[in-house]
Amino acid sequence: MNTENEMTEQRTDEQTQPADQLTETEPVDVPETRHQPDNPAEQAPSDLAQKEADLSAREEAIARRERKFQARENLLALGLPEEILTNMDFGSDNAVASALRIAALAARSQPALPAVPVPRQATPPAPAFASYLERARLFLEDPEHYKHMTENKQ
Numbered sequence: 395m396n397t398e399n400e401m402t403e404q405r406t407d408e409q410t411q412p413a414d415q416l417t418e419t420e421p422v423d424v425p426e427t428r429h430q431p432d433n434p435a436e437q438a439p440s441d442l443a444q445k446e447a448d449l450s451a452r453e454e455a456i457a458r459r460e461r462k463f464q465a466r467e468n469l470l471a472l473g474l475p476e477e478i479l480t481n482m483d484f485g486s487d488n489a490v491a492s493a494l495r496i497a498a499l500a501a502r503s504q505p506a507l508p509a510v511p512v513p514r515q516a517t518p519p520a521p522a523f524a525s526y527l528e529r530a531r532l533f534l535e536d537p538e539h540y541k542h543m544t545e546n547k548q
Contacts, residue, residue, distance in 0.1 A: 458484045458485075461487065461490045462479065462482075462484050464490070465479060465482060465484070465490050465493070465494060466479060468494050469494070469497065472494075472497070472498055472501065473501075474497055474498075474501050478497050481493075
């Protein structure tokens with residue numbers, strides 16, 4: 395029966411065994427990690443360039459979203475519809491400012507359009523030219539129109 399001391403001595407002996415004495419049946423635990431250089435300057439230049447390009451693309455996307463948000467807020471403050479945003483360029487601050495100026499000027503310069511006239515309905519023929527049945531139907535369906543037609547006849 396092995397005591398705890400004997401078991402720990404046996405484990406330490408196995409751990410200190412030189413690598414050339416290991417047999418093929420004993421597994422060797424070698425951690426598989428990617429080598430990270432201690433100095434970041436030793437990293438591949440293409441890897442750094444790719445990371446820098448990705449970072450600048452993300453920064454540009456964030457800047458575009460901020461410009462779009464600010465433009466939306468300005469449009470709502472001016473009382474203009476949000477649909478204008480679909481036609482705006484958010485590439486730079488100057489482009490957004492000029493687009494907002496144009497939208498504000500266009501909204502201010504639009505004259506109030508007169509109400510669209512309601513087209514006249516087709517009127518039935520005057521009672522003088524209509525038959526008795528047509529005049530009777532007109533009198534029953536629309537007495538005011540019948541009265542108007544008879545007044546115009548005279």
